[in-house]
Amino acid sequence: MKYVGYYNGELGPLEEMKIPMLDRAVYFGDGCYDATTFANNRIFAAKDHLDRFYNSCRLLEIPFELSREELTAALQQCIDANECDHGMLYWQCSRGTYFRDHSFPPKEVKPNLMIFTVPCELIPMTQTFKLISMEDTRFLHCNIKTLNLIPSVIAYQRCIEAECQETVFHRGERVTECAHSNILMLKDGVLCTPPRDNLILPGITLKHLLMLAEQNGIPTREAPFTMDELRNADEVIVSSSGGLCIQATELDGAPIGGRDPKNLKTLQDAYTAYYAQDVQG
Numbered sequence: 001m002k003y004v005g006y007y008n009g010e011l012g013p014l015e016e017m018k019i020p021m022l023d024r025a026v027y028f029g030d031g032c033y034d035a036t037t038f039a040n041n042r043i044f045a046a047k048d049h050l051d052r053f054y055n056s057c058r059l060l061e062i063p064f065e066l067s068r069e070e071l072t073a074a075l076q077q078c079i080d081a082n083e084c085d086h087g088m089l090y091w092q093c094s095r096g097t098y099f100r101d102h103s104f105p106p107k108e109v110k111p112n113l114m115i116f117t118v119p120c121e122l123i124p125m126t127q128t129f130k131l132i133s134m135e136d137t138r139f140l141h142c143n144i145k146t147l148n149l150i151p152s153v154i155a156y157q158r159c160i161e162a163e164c165q166e167t168v169f170h171r172g173e174r175v176t177e178c179a180h181s182n183i184l185m186l187k188d189g190v191l192c193t194p195p196r197d198n199l200i201l202p203g204i205t206l207k208h209l210l211m212l213a214e215q216n217g218i219p220t221r222e223a224p225f226t227m228d229e230l231r232n233a234d235e236v237i238v239s240s241s242g243g244l245c246i247q248a249t250e251l252d253g254a255p256i257g258g259r260d261p262k263n264l265k266t267l268q269d270a271y272t273a274y275y276a277q278d279v280q281g
Contacts, residue, residue, distance in 0.1 A: 002083045004079075008113055008114075011078070019112070023112055024097070025094035029146065032056035032062065032092065032145050038088075039085065039086040040085055043072075057111075059141075061104070062094075084119065088120035088241070090117075090118065092113075120242055125244070127243075129246050130162075130249065130250040131238075133251065134158065134168070142199050155179040156179040173227050174199075174225075175229075177200040177203075178238060184239060185225065185236050186233060186237070189218065189219065189260070192233075193206060193220070194222070194224060194225065204241065205240055218266065236249075236256050237264070
């Protein structure tokens with residue numbers, strides 16, 4: 001199988017897999033997910049992603065019963081069954097299959113687990129991003145990796161239409177994150193990120209960048225910053241599972257960053273080495 005799908009223990013070609021119409025993910029988006037890359041048939045940063053997934057289940061009160069070992073085995077089963085040695089690994093848990101009702105289903109209804117692999121190449125760190133900005137009108141639980149992503153879909157479509165690569169969200173003047181990435185900045189030699197509160201997703205790549213910065217002598221700061229501060233940053237960095245440390249050079253049509261190439265390259269080189277070490281077979 002070139003790309004593999006999995007649903008509640010059934011494995012098959014991704015394009016042939018089906019889920020029930022009454023899966024609560026279909027009509028409520030009632031579930032959570034996580035995703036990471038794999039290379040050399042090894043899951044990148046598996047512990048970090050599993051930690052976040054189980055925390056999302058806890059915050060949504062979804063009684064996901066598989067142990068970490070059982071879930072890891074299912075994820076690895078999908079990777080081993082597909083014909084590519086690298087790509088994106090996605091999994092989601094819904095609250096179960098039951099007639100549409102806003103209340104939680106009866107306790108005997110078990111959560112559903114869906115997994116699939118798809119092609120994915122990491123964005124080269126030599127590539128730069130152009131950004132646009134939009135007011136962040138999402139709900140106040142952005143720290144939970146839920147299936148309710150339509151505001152991000154719309155925001156990302158707007159940036160594609162503008163021939164850009166990401167949309168920066170802000171609440172008033174406070175920067176939060178991007179449509180499907182985190183955003184950081186280098187200012188006066190310090191790597192700055194918005195606080196990992198309920199307004200942003202606690203990105204695994206973001207976590208790694210803060211760790212790698214400290215390991216390489218770059219101070220870090222987690223505190224709110226404004227759109228004006230972002231526009232005046234020495235460097236602006238977009239981070240995600242598919243683009244680990246990407247420099248942004250334009251925001252709303254105006255140039256940004258480009259004033260701290262040394263620290264930017266230090267972070268990019270450090271992450272390249274960290275990724276390679278983690279996925280070595």
